[in-house]
Amino acid sequence: MVGGMATLLNSPPRLDPSALVRPGRVHRSVYTDAEIFRLEMERIFSRAWIYLAHESEMPAAGDYVRRHIGSRQVILTRDRDGAVHAIPNRCSHRGTTLCAFDRGSAPGGHSCPYHGWNFAADGRLRGVPQRSNYEGVLELGDYDLQPVRVAAYRGFLFGTLDAEAVPLVEFLGHMATSIDDLVDRSPSGEVVCSPHVLRHHYRGNWKLSFENLNDTIHPGFAHSASVVSAKAVAAGLEEGEPLAASLGMMLANGKPIQFFQDLDMVTTPRGHSYIGGHMGASYTADTQSAYAQALIAHHGPDKAARVLGTDRHLMLLYPSSTWHARYQTVRIVRPVRHDLTEIIGYTFRLPGAPEETYRNAVEYCTGANSAASPVIADDLEVYERIMDGNGFDAREWVPMSRGLREDREAVPGLTRSPATSEAFIRNQFAAWADYMGAAA
Amino acid sequence: MSDAGLRERVRALIEDEARLLDDQDFEAWLALFTPDCRYWVPVSLDQTTPGDGVAHFNDDKQLMAARTHRLLNPRAFGAEPSPRTAHVVSGVRIDAVDDDGTVHASSSQIILEYRRRDRFEEDSRVFGGRVRHVLRATGSGLRIALKRVDLVNAEGSMNALAAPF
Ligand code: FES
Ligand SMILES: [Fe+2]
Numbered sequence: 001m002v003g004g005m006a007t008l009l010n011s012p013p014r015l016d017p018s019a020l021v022r023p024g025r026v027h028r029s030v031y032t033d034a035e036i037f038r039l040e041m042e043r044i045f046s047r048a049w050i051y052l053a054h055e056s057e058m059p060a061a062g063d064y065v066r067r068h069i070g071s072r073q074v075i076l077t078r079d080r081d082g083a084v085h086a087i088p089n090r091c092s093h094r095g096t097t098l099c100a101f102d103r104g105s106a107p108g109g110h111s112c113p114y115h116g117w118n119f120a121a122d123g124r125l126r127g128v129p130q131r132s133n134y135e136g137v138l139e140l141g142d143y144d145l146q147p148v149r150v151a152a153y154r155g156f157l158f159g160t161l162d163a164e165a166v167p168l169v170e171f172l173g174h175m176a177t178s179i180d181d182l183v184d185r186s187p188s189g190e191v192v193c194s195p196h197v198l199r200h201h202y203r204g205n206w207k208l209s210f211e212n213l214n215d216t217i218h219p220g221f222a223h224s225a226s227v228v229s230a231k232a233v234a235a236g237l238e239e240g241e242p243l244a245a246s247l248g249m250m251l252a253n254g255k256p257i258q259f260f261q262d263l264d265m266v267t268t269p270r271g272h273s274y275i276g277g278h279m280g281a282s283y284t285a286d287t288q289s290a291y292a293q294a295l296i297a298h299h300g301p302d303k304a305a306r307v308l309g310t311d312r313h314l315m316l317l318y319p320s321s322t323w324h325a326r327y328q329t330v331r332i333v334r335p336v337r338h339d340l341t342e343i344i345g346y347t348f349r350l351p352g353a354p355e356e357t358y359r360n361a362v363e364y365c366t367g368a369n370s371a372a373s374p375v376i377a378d379d380l381e382v383y384e385r386i387m388d389g390n391g392f393d394a395r396e397w398v399p400m401s402r403g404l405r406e407d408r409e410a411v412p413g414l415t416r417s418p419a420t421s422e423a424f425i426r427n428q429f430a431a432w433a434d435y436m437g438a439a440a
Numbered sequence: 441m442s443d444a445g446l447r448e449r450v451r452a453l454i455e456d457e458a459r460l461l462d463d464q465d466f467e468a469w470l471a472l473f474t475p476d477c478r479y480w481v482p483v484s485l486d487q488t489t490p491g492d493g494v495a496h497f498n499d500d501k502q503l504m505a506a507r508t509h510r511l512l513n514p515r516a517f518g519a520e521p522s523p524r525t526a527h528v529v530s531g532v533r534i535d536a537v538d539d540d541g542t543v544h545a546s547s548s549q550i551i552l553e554y555r556r557r558d559r560f561e562e563d564s565r566v567f568g569g570r571v572r573h574v575l576r577a578t579g580s581g582l583r584i585a586l587k588r589v590d591l592v593n594a595e596g597s598m599n600a601l602a603a604p605f
Contacts, residue, residue, distance in 0.1 A: 229509040229513060230506050358489055377601065
């Protein structure tokens, strides 16, 4: 990868994070410096609540999934009493990772492939083969795996390595309403995670995708070729032939900027944000009415109308995940290295809702998270070019000042700005500086 | 027609389709597909229908047309310089023939892809796996109703994919 020494900070002290974020600008080394990435793993990803999994991914006792908290692998396992525990994926003997699959079932506990030490769902060391060799030497209890703190919000499981972290609901704050938005769309109150998962990656820093997803100015430029192509195909359609939903999504990027200027962006403490909905895709009339009926039966007419009337675009839950309630899609942002990031997309079924709701979710997630999506391919290209460009030249500071004077409303816990603003990026870096400011 | 004759025709069609992609002759490529076709690259070999989950590609003909139109658009910097591919098609088989003449065929394919981005060995990639074609008998011969590409790394994490497999 292009980069290296030239990208390190020169004038302010290199690893004093408080020197890297200034009003309306940020030092480029936050993207390009491997040492800063290491500090982020220690100070951000070890402190924040990190989205891990949904309860429905582990329906039965012994079911597990493997996930990441920053650079650390964790295993979440459902125990016989129905509780979900998270433990590090690391044998306490010689450090071998216990589990090599993303999901599976281990009703007999997790056995290490090397010498067969066996760990319960909650990390307790249950058995050591050839125990007699350890007679008077090893107490099993000394080698239990330390459980990771886990909390659920409406079935969505989060973990944190920080014993002192604020309760999950406080971490979520107003953003809990975007998770409500997803769950309340289910006429049965249940949501079920699909086993089919969509992964892509890029050679760039994890923050670049957080700074891109609610950037409403870039689509008109970065995705203009898709708009041109979608229009060309639309122009060639036979009389009465409907436009495919996937093309509708591509065309949504061609909206005039004033549309986004009028739309609201909401930012909240700890780096979170969302903007108002703008994809505008709707269900067919049959689905719309069957779905509305089912929701009314579950929620009553007032709440059902409120649920169906809610239209938010992506909610960015800093620093680990992005949520689209309307399309039942959650994406995990997995930082791998300072210059390598994986995005993992999950879709959810709403039991009791017409099948079309799931089709829409699948269509959205495929369009918004596949490396083969013409729109995503453009974003990935930009991320990698940002890494290249920030690897040289004398200009060290990256402005994030768009809309700096345009905030519309600020009440405790919530600020409203135009959706064209870079307020969400400034908000992310305020949280970043907060997490990074003090050593653990 | 004899079994050998049908197999020969199917093999020629699958090889031609791959060649048209390598030649970037997308208009001719699209013409090989039925109007209601599906081009599908699932994320798991367990997937049974294109609707049952997310996919790398899950295109109807409109999306195939938009995607390939974009590949030739110089403003599509995410695909520029545009990728060059070479398909190697091997082991074409007829797995089943329905009563109405619909042919279910499969082949093994390796796709070499090159896109010059100044990233040295990363500029070349290799994809491959089992490709399944559902070919429908039409007035103008066999046409592709479904192309399903089961990559060996279907579950894997992909970087940008511009060219169809
Ligand atoms: S390393 Fe795990 S049992 Fe020895
Ligand atoms: Fe984008």
